[in-house]
Amino acid sequence: MQQMILQNAADQSDYVCFRIGEQDYCIDIEVVREIRGWTPATVLPHSPRYVTGVINLRGSVVAVVDLAARLGIGKTEPTPRHVVIIVAFGNQIVGLLADVVSDILGIDEAAMKPVPDVASDGAAAFISKVIALEDGRMLRKLDLAAVLPGKDQEAT
């Protein structure tokens, strides 16, 4: 897959940062289509546990992935204060349920570090890079390909 990254002079890209529980995550702004407040989703039978259901996005039917559930951190009890980040990946449009969007940061390619070999963190499978922020927080770059449900998925 070709990645089109807007290069600034300093080889920087913009990322949308959001929180799930106590953890900070980010994704490339290029894939983000919009950010919505949470609305109830229609349940999809036989779908994986981390798919909360489908919502109506201006006439399109879009599935919503509960990131907390997907990352193995927990299960979100969504309220209208939660956010759904709509991303376009390949030719799919999917919504990602998160607690709140915190920031849009320009991050240098050089600041992206490989994921440390910490065992027992189930979420590590879904993270492609980590970034140490100035305020001491660790920002995790989400690996969308790993997070999103493939098509034709028949789960339990």
Place this chain on the structure above:
Amino acid sequence: MSVSDSLRVAFFEECEDLLMRMGEGLRRIPDEAQRNELETIHDVFRAVHSIKGGAGAFGLTVLVGFAHAFETVLDLMRSGNLHPDPATMHTLIRAYDVLSDLVAAARDGREAPEALSHLLLELDVLAEGASAPEDDEAALAFEPMKIDIFPLSGASEPTPEAGGFTIDLETSAALFAAGHEPLALFLALGELGRATITADLSDVPPLTYLDLSRPRLRWHLELETAAPETEVLSIFGFVDDLARVTVKPLQAAGGLDASGEEQPSGDTAQRQRFETVPSPARLAEVTPRTPATPAPAVLPAMTTIRVSLDRVDRLINQIGELVIMEAMLSQAISFAGLSKDDDISGSLEGIKQLAAKIQESVMAIRAQPLKSLFQRMERITREAADATQKQVRLEVFGETTEVDKTVIERLVDPLTHMIRNSVDHGIETAEQRRSAGKPAEGVITLSAAHRSGRVVIEVTDDGAGINRTKVREIAEERGLIPPAAQLSTTEIDNLLFLPGFSSKAEVSALSGRGVGLDVVRREIQSLGGRVSIQSNPGQGTGFTIALPLTLAVLEGMLIGVGKETMILPISAIIETLRPHESEIHCLGRSGRVIAKRGEMIPIIDLAQSFGFAPTDDDQRQVLILVECDSGRRAALAADQIFDQRQVVIKSLEDNYGTVPGISAATILGDGRIALIVDPEEIVQRAVADTKTLPLAVNG
């Protein structure tokens, strides 16, 4: 996409059109009267010619070679040296098939079809057998652009040291009439080295006597150059006999004619050229060619535009949203208690109707005639007949019937199966047919028509019909039916649609994998249509496909399943029941059936099927009787029936994937999403789960 990529795509699109015209043309040639036939042959020739030209530009040498052989034969035909008798047409149509394959292979980067060399041979035989053509020098070699070289005998190539040439140029009226420009020639020569040009005005009469149509200008050039003579001559490549050109090697040293007038003669010539255009009627050296009578286009020029399918899809989505918005508006107005207002309800009604009309028009954009599909089926029939060594022809009707473009594409496989089946199993061999008193050539009829809101496509053959005894035997053998089962003729016929059914023990010459009609049925169903089979022993078999006119809108029943709202397609519903407890019987551990007019119909609980929280109150349950295409019936248990309405189908697959038991989704008036149930799948899964399913049992 780069320019050359998009040009390549455009080329293959053009080939599609050209091949279609060729197919039509070739089909018409044997039928037409003498004059029309010639026009059609010209048309077919031009189509091959264009394919050849484009193919050359993209370096598709195999395609170019074959197209050239084809073109040669067509050229002979259009010049009257080859007669379109049946055998010749037979070869040409096979060649056309190979050409189509070659184009597809070139486009997809695949191997050339095997039939290629065979057909090439046949085409060559045709070409040789034709009477000697007038034009013996038909081009055979293709090279990148060459400029013709003016042959000059006796001139030897000067060695680089020799230093150059003298060139004498005497013009004629024809030279200028043909758009040539001495100045251009001089500039070109000047690129080769240093040129000194002298105009010889000795022949130019005083202005008053100047006949501007007969320029008598001569120039003498001395060109110092290291270039070889061939290059100098190549500059005059186009000029040839339009002017007198003499090129001689320059004598070293000696006198260069130093008349020093650089370009004034050129200027004069230029001025002359632009001021007086010699009347073309008096081009002395040009013999007027007998103009070809402009042939009226045989196939009508199409006033159409090509639109990318994406744009049309986007438009369709937007219209779909409009319909939803309108429903939402309607509901909001009703909630606000304003629906009694005449003005508001009148306008709302107006919007609703307008939206419906726009939707129809937009869907019509994607509608295309079935013609190209039917043409393809003609070819399938030919190939199938060849492979089974039977004589079969295809007759088509209603090929102008229009159907959504994606539907056409998805009909290719099912129709191909059906036609191959007909040829393989339906149509008898020539001898069998003759002894049955039928003409040796079997006929398959393919027809399409719009009928009561649906598109009906029929594939009928005049063959032997279904051998019901044999079918029954095989079904019993394979355990598809219990041995003592009593089946009506229709039910026996429908056995053919069961998976894995094949009435030939050995794999037939055609089917290869023995692909069954069950695949066909499933494909038609996935289009929202139904397929049925009829047969008359000794007379033939027919398939009838009924497809909905539009894919995007569904007539549905809104039902409550657990806490969810879902949609059931009306087309599958037979009736709805609120049964009395006494009508429901238990079967096995957890199965339930309802007795209805002597039939035991299995009950499938939808909430359970989908894994929704079950409702405790059985009393309130409503049963919806559905019938699948296979004839199987089931009663779907739901909690509530709300209403019946038209819904816009929204795909789940685009953004998510498939969900078992669900065909698609829709957006309700209040913006909520409701899933559309697929009764076929629900029933099939239920059947797969339970071991036995009682068929209609009497008593």
Place this chain on the structure above:
Amino acid sequence: MTIRILAIDDSPTMRGLVAAALEPSGFDLHLAEDGIAGLDILDKADPHLVITDINMPRLDGFGVIEGVRASASHASVPILVLTTESGSDLKDRARRAGATGWIVKPFDDSRLIQTINRVLGL
């Protein structure tokens, strides 16, 4: 001054190829899909040079040459015929009809430009 070229060919692919070859070099291209359309826009396009295919419906290349040579305004415009045949018979016919030169398909972009430049003296 921008050089204007009128290119006539019934194959959209061929028109595309000619345009792709010439437009980047700054030529102003006018395209037509057959002889009649080409002659129709001759005045409006006011070309410095005409490129035409031979085999076309309605009016073929020879008809184009005749028509251009018979026009009041563009009778001496250079005309290059596009042909897949390199046999001299066709060239003779073209020359007799009044063509200025020819280009054999498939053509090399740079040779096409070179030929045009030479004929126009650019």
